[in-house]
Amino acid sequence: MARLIKDRVIADDQWELIREPIDADALRALSGRNVILPLSSWLELHEAQPSHQGLLGVWLKNTELPESITPWLPRIPLIALDFPVFTDGRAYSSARELRQNLGFEGELRAIGDVLCDQLFYMSRCGFNAFAMRADQDLEAAVRRFDDFKDAYQASVLNPEPLFRRRSCANG
Amino acid sequence: MYRYDNYDHQMLADRIAQFRDQTSRFLRGDLAPAEFLPLRLQNGLYVQRLAPMLRIAIPYGMLSSKQLRKLAYIADHFDKGYGHFTTRQNIQFNWPAIADVPDILAHLAEVEMHAIQTSGNCIRNTTTDQFAGAAANEIEDSRPWCEIIRQWSTFHPEFAFLPRKFKIAVCGTQDDQAATQVHDIGLFIVRNEEGELGFRVLAGGGLGRTPVIGKEIRTFLPWQHLLSYLDAILRVYNREGRRDNKYKARIKILVKETGIEKFQQKVEKEWLALKDGPLTLTEAEFQRCKAFFKDPEYLPLEAFSPELEHALNTDVLFAAWHTQNVNAHKKPGYSIVTLCLKATGIAPGDITSEQMRFVADLADRYSFGELRVTHEQNLVLADVARKDLYALWRALKSQDLHSPNLGLLTDIVCCPGGDFCSLANAKSIPIAESIQRRFADTERQRKIGKLSVNISGCMNACGHHHVGNIGILGVDKKGEEYYQVSLGGSAENVTALGDIVGPSFAQEDIPDVMEKLIGVFEQHREQQERFVDTYRRIGMEPFKEALYGKAD
Ligand code: SF4
Numbered sequence: 001m002a003r004l005i006k007d008r009v010i011a012d013d014q015w016e017l018i019r020e021p022i023d024a025d026a027l028r029a030l031s032g033r034n035v036i037l038p039l040s041s042w043l044e045l046h047e048a049q050p051s052h053q054g055l056l057g058v059w060l061k062n063t064e065l066p067e068s069i070t071p072w073l074p075r076i077p078l079i080a081l082d083f084p085v086f087t088d089g090r091a092y093s094s095a096r097e098l099r100q101n102l103g104f105e106g107e108l109r110a111i112g113d114v115l116c117d118q119l120f121y122m123s124r125c126g127f128n129a130f131a132m133r134a135d136q137d138l139e140a141a142v143r144r145f146d147d148f149k150d151a152y153q154a155s156v157l158n159p160e161p162l163f164r165r166r167s168c169a170n171g
Numbered sequence: 172m173y174r175y176d177n178y179d180h181q182m183l184a185d186r187i188a189q190f191r192d193q194t195s196r197f198l199r200g201d202l203a204p205a206e207f208l209p210l211r212l213q214n215g216l217y218v219q220r221l222a223p224m225l226r227i228a229i230p231y232g233m234l235s236s237k238q239l240r241k242l243a244y245i246a247d248h249f250d251k252g253y254g255h256f257t258t259r260q261n262i263q264f265n266w267p268a269i270a271d272v273p274d275i276l277a278h279l280a281e282v283e284m285h286a287i288q289t290s291g292n293c294i295r296n297t298t299t300d301q302f303a304g305a306a307a308n309e310i311e312d313s314r315p316w317c318e319i320i321r322q323w324s325t326f327h328p329e330f331a332f333l334p335r336k337f338k339i340a341v342c343g344t345q346d347d348q349a350a351t352q353v354h355d356i357g358l359f360i361v362r363n364e365e366g367e368l369g370f371r372v373l374a375g376g377g378l379g380r381t382p383v384i385g386k387e388i389r390t391f392l393p394w395q396h397l398l399s400y401l402d403a404i405l406r407v408y409n410r411e412g413r414r415d416n417k418y419k420a421r422i423k424i425l426v427k428e429t430g431i432e433k434f435q436q437k438v439e440k441e442w443l444a445l446k447d448g449p450l451t452l453t454e455a456e457f458q459r460c461k462a463f464f465k466d467p468e469y470l471p472l473e474a475f476s477p478e479l480e481h482a483l484n485t486d487v488l489f490a491a492w493h494t495q496n497v498n499a500h501k502k503p504g505y506s507i508v509t510l511c512l513k514a515t516g517i518a519p520g521d522i523t524s525e526q527m528r529f530v531a532d533l534a535d536r537y538s539f540g541e542l543r544v545t546h547e548q549n550l551v552l553a554d555v556a557r558k559d560l561y562a563l564w565r566a567l568k569s570q571d572l573h574s575p576n577l578g579l580l581t582d583i584v585c586c587p588g589g590d591f592c593s594l595a596n597a598k599s600i601p602i603a604e605s606i607q608r609r610f611a612d613t614e615r616q617r618k619i620g621k622l623s624v625n626i627s628g629c630m631n632a633c634g635h636h637h638v639g640n641i642g643i644l645g646v647d648k649k650g651e652e653y654y655q656v657s658l659g660g661s662a663e664n665v666t667a668l669g670d671i672v673g674p675s676f677a678q679e680d681i682p683d684v685m686e687k688l689i690g691v692f693e694q695h696r697e698q699q700e701r702f703v704d705t706y707r708r709i710g711m712e713p714f715k716e717a718l719y720g721k722a723d
Contacts, residue, residue, distance in 0.1 A: 096406075117206070121328040153328065163456040
């Protein structure tokens with residue numbers, strides 16, 4: 001079973017990521033498993049498959065907007081956001097939007113070109129699970145969450161920006 | 172000046188530890204060059220033609236004498252004894268070794284400096300008017316706002332991998348000296364009819380390959396909403412800015428392709444979701460930041476200084492410098508002094524470590540220990556008592572820092588160009604020098620009057636050639652270095668982009684080209700008109716004719 005980082009610890013991945021769109025038959029063959037579907041397949045299949053044994057999650061390309069799944073958010077257990085290359089930062093905005101504007105509370109997972117040096121920023125944007133690129137050292141990666149003790153901005157981890165906490169401290 | 176507290180210090184220390192680890196992983200081969208690249212760029216480290224280059228942030232141009240002495244130390248110990256002030260109010264060192272950079276950053280941290288986000292596709296150093304807080308014509312001191320923006324933008328988790336770099340300028344004076352209209356976001360501090368403070372917001376300005384003047388997306392943004400509004404603009408840009416073509420990736424292209432109204436609607440929509448949340452600025456935070464920039468302990472001085480008057484009447488060289496390099500101050504008896512780092516034969520913006528220490532001492536003696544760096548690559552002592560001006564000038568003279576050419580033809584803005592920069596099409600420093608030599612006569616320069624000359628070694632426009640009254644751009648013509656000339660640009664209140672005169676010129680022709688342009692100007696000039704005004708009045712044709720002959 002693949003390993004990943006979830007809530008800052010290394011864990012077994014309980015999910016299967018389906019990269020290419022699939023149809024109802026293919027999904028039936030996966031019954032009993034927790035699967036993460038591409039957006040197009042998920043939109044098509046998630047309501048038509050009440051018989052699916054196991055959970056259904058969805059992954060978004062970085063051109064697909066979180067608004068496309070807004071109505072179902074409270075019932076989605078996992079959303080994965082793809083980083084085709086680590087230098088493409090669109091998914092950071094989607095993550096914050098999902099957490100801060102749309103109130104998504106399930107697992108928010110980074111997939112694709114996920115590298116240890118970006119974990120700090122990703123976690124502050126609301127990701128809590130990281131399916132790291134295969135060559136990354138997970139033990140070392142976990143330590144990266146603590147690279148910084150604090151930050152200036154509001155973030156999903158700490159919704160109060162530093163200036164609000166600072167001015168409290170100063171009375 | 173802003174002073175760090177424990178939070179700021181801790182963040183800097185954490186950043187250095189992080190970068191030390193990343194650098195050693197890279198040097199060991201555990202971190203691929205392509206993966207190290209954006210990390211080092213966001214710590215100011217480029218790899219250039221000859222050696223790495225380290226760009227150090229001077230937030231909104233404010234520098235203390237202590238910091239300048241530290242820069243001198245770094246120049247001596249890690250470089251070849253000099254530094255280069257850039258057109259973004261930063262300083263660059265051209266010769267550090269990669270392995271030394273974490274140590275250099277640790278030295279900088281001792282004096283509350285860093286190289287964070289001076290490069291890379293992220294939010295860069297915020298710039299402002301170099302006379303902020305001292306200018307006679309100020310609406311509101313921009314520096315507290317710049318500091319608030321600095322903190323908001325530093326390590327912003329959402330915007331570290333934007334489509335392209337992102338630059339913000341803030342203007343709080345009546346005469347814009349920060350080229351605010353040609354930034355990705357330009358903020359003008361304004362008051363509404365009720366007298367409340369806020370910002371007029373422009374977006375989508377920029378120079379580079381496709382120069383554009385920013386467009387207004389909000390006439391009045393109450394100051395409390397500054398950060399949520401910036402977040403909203405950046406989010407729209409991060410999400411929708413083009414990533415398929417580096418030359419189309421700046422926000423100006425997005426604004427253009429989306430249309431200003433539609434872009435504005437998108438921003439408003441994002442903003443409504445964020446507005447009135449925790450990002451709303453508080454009076455307490457505004458006052459906290461403002462307190463760092465309160466006036467120094469000015470003496471109650473008379474506006475008239477007999478010592479100064481005497482010197483002005485007896486020393487013509489001093490009087491010439493005084494006319495050119497000294498500006499009005501808000502306090503009676505004080506002046507703002509600009510040290511022009513444009514002595515002929517020295518690359519514009521270059522300063523030796525010896526000069527740095529010397530200027531730091533002068534800042535301590537004459538200007539409350541503070542300096543500013545300008546985007547024209549000069550230094551400013553912003554709070555000098557008028558009675559001390561003559562003594563200051565004599566001191567500057569001893570170090571050749573008394574060039575009386577501020578705002579004149581030889582006060583050339585120039586990028587490092589082909590001598591240092593690996594992106595260059597052509598050299599720029601020797602062009603600046605050839606012009607300075609041709610127009611060395613200061614009397615003549617003064618007669619010509621206010622004239623900005625800007626030189627860039629390539630389309631990236633680091634020398635801001637689009638907004639020079641005369642702009643010079645290095646181009647590659649079948650492997651030869653050529654120069655395209657444009658006229659009529661301006662970064663002032665009436666910001667304008669220059670028009671290209673015609674086919675480009677060889678390097679050795681540039682002084683003659685300048686001579687001809689000045690000739691046309693002198694012939695058509697009415698009274699004390701400035702070059703740019705004459706150009707606006709008579710248009711391109713007479714200049715074109717002088718350069719290329721009459722069109723048939
Ligand atoms: S304008 Fe071009 S040559 Fe000059 S510094 Fe910028 S990138 Fe280099």
